[in-house]
Amino acid sequence: MSTTEKAPARQAPPEGSIKAKKRPGDLAFSGSSLGAGIIILIVLAATAVFLVVQSIPAIAGDADTNPILGGENFWSYALPFLFGTLWSALLALAIASPIAIGIALFISHYAPRRLAAVLGYIIDLLAAVPSVVFGLWGALFFSGFLQPFFATLTDTIGTWPILNLFFSGPVSATGRTVLTAALVLSVMILPIMTAICREVFLQTPKLHEEAALALGATRWEMIRMAVLPFARGGMVSGAMLGLGRALGETMAVTMVLSGSPIVAFQLLQSGNPQSIAANIALHFPEAFDTGVNTLIATGLILFIVTFAVNAVARWIVNRRAEFSGAN
Amino acid sequence: MTAPTTETVVVPPSRISTGRLPKGSPWAILAGAMVVSFAIFAVMNAGSPLADLNVAAALFIGMVLYIVFVYVLSLIAESRRHATDRLMTALISTAFVIACLPLVSVLWTVISNGLARMDPTFFSWSMRNVIGEGGGAVHAIWGTLIVTGLAAIISVPIGLMTSIYLVEYGNGNRLSKGITFFVDVMTGIPSIVAGLFIYSVFTIFFGPGIRMGIMGALALSVLMIPVVVRGSEEMLRIVPNELREASYALGVPKWLTIIKVVLPTSIAGITTSIMLAIARVIGETAHLLLTVGVTANLQMNAFQSDNGQMMTLPVFVYNEFMYPSASSPDASLERAWAAALTLLIIVMLLNLIGRGISKFFAPKTSGR
Amino acid sequence: MKLTRLSGIAALGAVAALTLAGCAANEDTTPASSSAPEGSSSEAPAGGATGTIGATGASSQAAAQAALVATFQGKNPGVTVNYESTGSGAGRDNFLAGASDFIGSDRAYHVEELSAGFKGCATDSIVEVPTYISPVAVAFNLPGIDTLNMDAATIAGIFAGEITQWNDEAIASQNEGVELPDSAITPVNRSDASGTTETFVSYLSATAGDVWTYEVGDEWPIDGTERAQGTQGIAQVLGSSEGTIGYLDASQIPADAGQVAVGVDGEYVPYSAEAASKLIENSPLEEGREPQDLVFAVDPASASDGAYPIALVSYLISCTEYEDATKAQLVKDYFTFVASAEGQEISAAEAGSAPISDALREQVSAAIDAIVTE
Secondary structure (H helix, E strand, O other): OOOOOOOOOOOOOOOOOOOOOOOHHHHHHHHHHHHHHHHHHHHHHHHHHHHHHHHHHHHOOOOOOOOOOOOOOHHHHHHHHHHHHHHHHHHHHHHHHHHHHHHHHHHHHHOOHHHHHHHHHHHHHHHHOOHHHHHHHHHHHHHHHHHHHHHHHHHOHHHOOOOHHHHOOOOOOOOOOHHHHHHHHHHHHHHHHHHHHHHHHHOOOHHHHHHHHHOOOOHHHHHHHHHHHHHHHHHHHHHHHHHHHHHHOOHHHHHHOOEEOOOOOOOOOOOEEOOHHHHHHHHHHHOOOHHHHHHHHHHHHHHHHHHHHHHHHHHHHHHOOOOOOOO | OOOOOOOOOOOOOOOOOOOOOOOOHHHHHHHHHHHHHHHHHHHHOOOOOHHHOOHHHHHHHHHHHHHHHHHHHHHHHOOHHHHHHHHHHHHHHHHHHHHHHHHHHHHHHHHHHHHHHOOHHHHHOOOOOOOOOOOOOHHHHHHHHHHHHHHHHHHHHHHHHHHHHHHHHOOOOHHHHHHHHHHHHHOOOOHHHHHHHHHHHHHHHHOOOOOOHHHHHHHHHHHHHHHHHHHHHHHHHHOOHHHHHHHHHOOOOHHHHHHHHHHHHHHHHHHHHHHHHHHHHOOOOHHHHHHOOOOOOOOOOOOOOOOOOOOOHHHHHHHHHHOOOOOOHHHHHHHHHHHHHHHHHHHHHHHHHHHHHHHHHOOOOOOO | OOHHHHHHHHHHHHHHHHHHOOOOOOOOOOOOOOOOOOOOOOOOOOOOOOEEEEEEEOOOOHHHHHHHHHHHHHHOOOEEEEEEEOOHHHHHHHHHHOOOOEEEEOOOOOHHHHHHOOOOEOOOOEEEEEEEEEEEEEEEOOOOOOEEEEOHHHHHHHHOOOOOEOOOHHHHOOOOOOOOOOOEOEEEEEOOOOHHHHHHHHHHHHHOOOOOOOOOOOOOOOOOOEEEOHHHHHHHHHHHOOOEEEEEEHHHOOOOOEEEEEEEOOEEEOOOHHHHHHHHHOOOEOOOOOOOEOOEOOOHHHOOOOOOOOEEEEEEEEEOOEOOHHHHHHHHHHHHHHHOHHHHHHHHHHHOOEOOOHHHHHHHHHHHHOOOOO
16 A cells, blocks of 8 residues: 555544443442452551540540559650660661671572572571560570670670760679660561562662673672662661561560660660560550550550651652562 | 703792682681680680580680681782672671571570470360360460451452552552552551550440450451552562453453453462461461450350450460469470460461462563 | 370371361360369369359469369369459459459459449449468579578668668678678569559558658559569569569469568568468458458558568459349359368469468358349
């Protein structure tokens, strides 16, 4: 056909757009899937609403009749617990981050292929261990194991000028300190962070890595130049997710930590800041009346903090749109 | 005849083997560092019994010495860049070894302590009328199965339908962006907050002190739904568009396409993500304490509002540890470890089954 | 693997079928055959009563209640008694709201609280009987030392943090000839709210009020101390860490811990069940209550004559009249069993409580008889 033939004049589209035939099955199905999505939003909103409603009698109510507050202002009761939660979670994050990055790098770039697959499974199995098990292990074995080590620390670096803000004595006789709890928490959040970091490192474009090696870089330099900059967003989101998990962890902290509502930076002493979740677990079984509302109010504070941390993490991940598999 | 030359011939050094530490030197340096460290500690320990030797500290100092030695030796024998490379390798390997230690320790502690009660009595008796020795956890096992089963029944349809909405109908509109964002955030809800929420809701209808199996299931599904959504969404996205297009081209309505084409293709991956979600939440304790309570008897009815407490495995472990029998606390501790081992086995089985299903039945997709 | 282990695992597979059938091997009509405590007669004919009663309340009674419930259910296979350890405060709240059929509580209702109205009862009158008397012991971990003498001021000084070394003059002067180490004392207390704490703190406040100036309650008043969760937590800490001292239910002291003989009126009294029940016997009844509302006003400072001054008195509380006559009968039967010589023996064997004396039992039985069961 000659290409210079004019195409037939296009007909104007008929009045009104053409709609696909709506089948009842389609309506039902799409409606129910939309409904399911909305249910999730409703549940999340309901959680927030119920927590707020149940917290009000504690925050705005009479502190004198409150069995837990006993006349104390709600915020002076709750804020030390918030400090405790943040402090132990940040400690756990600080301990776990370099190790998680190290393990992820080991699995993705240093270990032989077969070993790497096995190691990946093992780390994921670590994620499956229930938190009561960590609590049992921490309380019955780990704290006793660490105690002599803590005693040595307080005697040596606990006397140095700046470090004595964190490591001075008198050392706890049982080893159930915030440092032990942070170590147990870091063991628990390692798998999540390792999994995410491993995924990100594996996604580094091979060409970048090969190019660096071709230019004579050592393995570490290749990692530093090609892998780490690419993975920055993923590592941050992994850290945030680990932080989120550490903030909410209940049973391990309850069973391992000897905590009180204090604000202290000492890591090795008997008096340690208590976390919100552990406080709720300790007192809820025996709470009644407005005491329950007080505990729920502290739970609301925890909810807001974890919500914020997770939101920031997801926002960071979403900015790197080309990164997939970031669960 | 020329006189034999007295000048020596200078052979240019081989570029391949000089300027680098010999192969296997990191291992030799590690051995050397350990020897030095143990020697130091043995000298410090001289005069005390051998059992007093602080092995852990010796190992720790040994690792530190290894890192220092390998950096310094490499700096001398090779270049600064290589020294840094070896240092980082050493550090990364150390990180890996350090991470393995707690895992091995945890597994070893649970297995060695839990094996003592892995007998038939443990799996067929409840704690009703049991004082001291004996008894079992069958009521806890049933409680866990019932609560988790109900939670799965609630969360799988909702989660699956939501991910179908996100993938098939959402098209990236504002609602699906919002749902995705909030679902991701919900993965981080602490279990105790979920428990508090369900408790508050039920207190309104039933009054304070209410404990029911279904409450635990609902709290668990609040935790499970986001995980199911995320996992199945990934699986649905993997399904190639060509399959859908082919189905539409044959005149199949959208909903039938999803049910008959998309879902069967991704069923393996979805099953895996469901199993993984269950494995992740089955060990959560805190919300169960608040909603399902504690009892020594076998309770099969999850909807009983009067005396409806159900025992679950994680709460059983916690309870036996916290409130042991006064006459034989060792028996209680044994039961606690055995229940912890049971929980661990269940979780690992679910994980392995999930991975196995995905490996065998996953559709072959090109280039991921 | 040993053959026994292998065959055990094979048997395991067999009972998997039993498990899947949804039965518990010990939840038929035949009572549990294991670990019936000595002295209990299980040859009594199985009771024909059926029904379920639910209780919540003090965790101090939990161990005793578990044993008592087990034996009671053994005698009456159709009956289920659910005692859930929720704490005394929650128990009292539940009873007011009618959510529990009876409760255990570390303190009786105050007279002002009695007028609030009990929703689960047909009338507003209640029965309160003391059935659980438990000495709170002060125990420590010093290898090689089994017992130490300390008077109230010394104990208060240690727990208030004023006496910090084991070889302090205050302790040494009361313990001639005992080799005290030059190490720090670590006092351990409960991290959760507990009646044991309340008993101990009220003892310190009553007997050493000038050293112990903190308020009395069920939470430990000093922050920043070494603390453990539950009696079990304290027992575990005392059993594993040297130099610790703590207070706990006397029945849970770890095997190799040392115990403190408390100074009373010039002499040192080690804890014992008899010494504790002496404390209650010598105490007056509270005024202004109905006859079936048996509440004792216990004052540790007035303990004398070999009585051990730190004891927890825990009550069982029920309605005088119930809407449901079956429930009333079950509660009455259970209370009668708990207060009987057999029940008290079980409680003593399992939980280390002090059995109530015969004189006290008479008063208690009279109060229980007031429960209306036509």
